[in-house]
Amino acid sequence: MRPTSMASVIHKTLKATSLLQLLTRLTHTQQSFALFTATAAQSMDPGTTQRVFQLKLDPLTGNSEWVVIEEEEEEGFSQNYQKPLLATTSYLDMLNDSRRNRAFREAIDKTITKPCHVLDIGAGTGLLSMMAARAMGSGDSTRDTGSKGIITACESYLPMAKLMKKVLRLNGMERKINVIIKRSDELKVGTDIPSRADVLVSEILDSELLGEGLIPTLQHAHDMLLVEDPLTVPYRATTYGQLVESTFLWKLHDLHNNEAKASDGIRLVSPGLNTNLRIKSQQYAMHCDAIREEIKLLSEPFKIFEFDFWKRPDSHGENEMCIKATDDGKVHAVVSWWTLQLDRDGTIFYSTAPRWINSSLARNSSDAAQGSVDWCDHWKQCVWFVPGKGMSVFKDEEVHLHAVHTETSISYNLKNQVPSSENIHYGSCAGDLELKLSPERIAVYGDREWRVSILTAIGNALQERVNSLCMVADDSVFLPLLVAHLSEKSHVISLFPGLRQKGIKDTHQKQVDLLIGEPFYYGNEGMLPWQNLRFWKDRTMLDSLLSRDALLIPCKGILKACAMSLPGPVDIYLHRKRFPCLPFFVWQCGEFKELSEIFTVMEFDFSELIRLRHGKVQVKFSQPGICHGFALWIDWVMDSENSIMVSTGPDKRYWKQGVRLLPTPITVGTYGSRNVGECCSAVLEASFDPSNGELIVVPNFS
Known part of the structure; x- marks a missing residue:
């Protein structure tokens, strides 16, 4: 059988919803999932x-x-x-970042030496405002300043502003700090604030530096809210980069060349054509320390852009760099990070640099010397992928890198890149057919093991069906192509969001005898793994359309778990009444240790209609250590013989797991140990509510 490409299937009219319609509609419905x-x-x-x-x-x-x-x-x-509000945002990890907090405190104490007007933009929980109040003596009743300063905390997000007011009240500072629930560009001098501010303190940064609107915020602040030549904390931010080779990073974006190695004949990206599927051309946040052993450094760190907080920044900037390669290799990506100079004198720094960078660019050297490693997810390094197979370089060869920043992002272009004939499939596409997926989704589609599992399961199912009506229940692009490739007589309906009702009407009264899903939903990329049990919900909704002997792929979901030791403090949970599961790439979250064998919590049988499920299991610890919580994920059983399984566990790096942190870490020992203060077992209970897709996980230690 000749290879099946997306192009060939697009022009082949399916007897139900066509892939052309599917791609066109999906392009316009993706945004509604955000x-x-x-x-x-x-x-x-x-x-x-x-x-x-x-x-x-x-x-x-x-x-x-x-x-x-x-x-x-x-x-x-x-x-x-x-x-809880904090638990579902990056505030949790940011507030636990002791290095960050200490650096800001030292810089604020050094900068604010007398009463003045301080403006805190994006105040969040009010931490920086309280530091400023203490530095001025506003928070210390025993310190006589001779006059009063003014502190204005600007926070536009109402739930966070309300939380800030509670924090200020608990710290006795509610009368010292004026909270304004507005965007900073909505503030008016003389109305909201009495005068222009002498000092700006802010932390409106993301992993790329600019993504939270740093430049337009500073522009407006300097134009309308700050005095001339104000004091600022931070004082300056500098972005750095490094050329790297990494097969793992290459797999996250080059679907064309990964598919070329597959033997299944399915081609989502056709050679010589502009691609229909690709990742968005942007930087992607990632904890690169976790893949240090898989990265080959091909250059020394180089400076890219510098942004001064104390003066008005430009909206657009460009930088041409000539970088000398330090080794032979293939440049697959540019890894970047930023460093903050928090004080004017240049003595206090904070950086998001990976740990392989020397201490002059990395985090505070005293922390590095102590070997402290926090589990944080709020700031990461950024990765920009070199299109195609990458660019081959030789040691001492000069690489020309062109960097551009807009108001909200930074992008790159390697001037002596691979010839255009090798990466023509990365060019612009016809608007309605262009579909941009996450790097992890691209990597899954190019993963040989995953493709073999899916192909085998569906191939076996189609052998039992003649002229089958197959329904794809999720937003998969691969599955409709696979069915068309394996069975020319099968009819395919793809139930993308927005097409569900249309698809149901197009069955022409024929019952569905094969319901399949990856399962993976575009809107669930930032959600918990069991929320892909939407496949079970769809199966239930479509029950009247399924034949009595319909085959379901996957046929079962198994909730797996493992007790984990995870670095970093979790003290923020001590005073909380609810402890939710949080979505994380566990493999990126620092140096973790498995303290138990992987165990099954409960199963979800898709041959049944969706229903309440409950699981209870005793956990026996196989390794001593400090237990911070449990990692949970779904393993998808693809066939009724339980012979084909797709796992989404921590060792499979393209999926997020759910992490259920404990209110306080617990010292555990191996099962049967009798050491004082150690727990040797626990009971984990979980309940799945089909009405809202929530999974409640409750651990009990003994």
Whole structure:
């Protein structure tokens, strides 16, 4: 059988929803899957009820709904939306970053030496504002400053602003700091603040540095809110980069050349054609320390851009760099990071550099000497992928790198890159047919082991069906092509979001005898692994359309777990009443240690309609250590013989796991040990609620 390409299937009309329609519609429906948050206050007057309107995605249906969060409700969330605010944002890890907090405190103490007007933009929990208050003596009743300073904390996100007010009240500073719930570019001197501010303190940075609007925020602040030549903390930010070779990073974007190695004949990216599938051309945040052993450094670190907080930045900048290769190899990516100079004198620094960088660019040397390793997920390094197979270089060869920054992003171009004939498939595409996927999804589609598993399971199923009606329940691009490749007589319906009702009507009264899914949903990329049990919800909804002997692929989901030792403090949970599971790439989260064997918590049988499930299992620890929580994931059983399984565990690096942290770390020993203070076993209970897709996990130690 000749290879099946996307192009050939696009021009072949399927008797149900065509792939052309599918791709066209998906391009326009992807954006609706994003989680958007909007806030509005009914009234800012004291004594009146404030409400937050938040758009929430239902993982089991793909639909979104607005939920109203009342001011009086505990933790700022309603009973219908019970995830704690801090636990679902990067604030949790950021507040636990002792190096960051210490560096900002030292710089603020050094910068603010007398009463003045301090503006904190993006104040969050109010930590920097409280540091400024203490530096001025506003938070110390025993210190006589002779006059009073002004501290304005600007925070536009209402739930966070409300939390900040509680934090200030608990610290006795609610009267020392003026909280304004507005965007900084909405502030008016003379209305919101009495005068221009003398000092700016802020931390509106992401892993790329610019993604949270640093440049436009600073531009407006210098134009409208700050005095001339203000003091700022931070004082300056500098971005750095390094050329690297890494097969792992290459697999995250080069689907064309990975598919060329596959023997299944399926081609999502056709040679010589502009690609329909690719990742977005941007930098991607990643903990690169976790793949240090798989990275070959091909250059010394080089400076890319410098941004001064104390003066108005430009919206656009370019930099031409000539970089000398330090070794022979193939440049697959540019790894980048940033370093903050927090004080004007240049004595206090903080950096997101990977640990292989020397101490002059990396984090505080005293921390490095102590070997401290935190588990943090708020700032990472960034990776920019070199298109195609990468660029071959020889030691001492000069590589010309062109860097461009806009108001919100940084991009690169290697001037002496591979010839265009080798990477023509990375060019622009016809708008309606262009589909941009995450790097992890691209890597999955190019993964030989994954493709063999899926092909074998569906190939075996199609052998039992003649003229089958196959329905693809998720947003897979690979599966419709695979079915068309394996069986020319099969009819395929793809139930992408937005096409579900159309697809159901196009069955022409014929029953579906093969329901398949990867399962993987575009809208769930940032969600927990069991929320892909939406496949079970779809199977239940489609029950009346399925034949009595319909085959389901996958046929079962197995919730797996493992007790973990995870570096870094989790003290922020000590005073919380609820402990949710958080989505993480566990392999990126530092040096973790498995303390138990992998065990099964519960199973989800897709031959049944979706229902409440409960699991309870005793955990026997196989390694001594400090248990910080449990990693959980789903293994998908693809056939009824249980012979083909697709795992999404920590050793499979293209999927996120759910991490259930404990309120306090617990010392554990091997099962049967009798050491004082050690737990040798635990009981893990889990309940799955089919009405909302939530999984409640409760560990009990003994």
